[in-house]
Amino acid sequence: MQVITEDLIFQLDESETLLEGLERTGHQVEYQCRSGYCGSCRVTLRAGSVDYEKPPLAYLRRDEILPCCCRVLEPLVIKVQLKSKYSA
Numbered sequence: 001m002q003v004i005t006e007d008l009i010f011q012l013d014e015s016e017t018l019l020e021g022l023e024r025t026g027h028q029v030e031y032q033c034r035s036g037y038c039g040s041c042r043v044t045l046r047a048g049s050v051d052y053e054k055p056p057l058a059y060l061r062r063d064e065i066l067p068c069c070c071r072v073l074e075p076l077v078i079k080v081q082l083k084s085k086y087s088a
């Protein structure tokens, strides 16, 4: 599935979560629980849709998703940047 971030377009592998795909491609993402409880990984969704196997416990605004536990249903546009922007 195609994922478009602020800096990159990449293909999410079927075997990885969106959080794993963002880490693999060098994006700046936060996490703690990696299972929908803490909300640390939340990112803003600009286009596309996801769902969840179980409703996540973390609070989410209408335009936010949890990359650690969402299922990507269609190509996504999300507000995430590459790490290198932060180290400059």
Ligand code: FES
Pocket: 030, 031, 032, 033, 034, 035, 036, 037, 038, 039, 040, 041, 042, 058, 066, 067, 068, 069
């Ligand atoms: S890492 Fe905790 S909700 Fe995603």
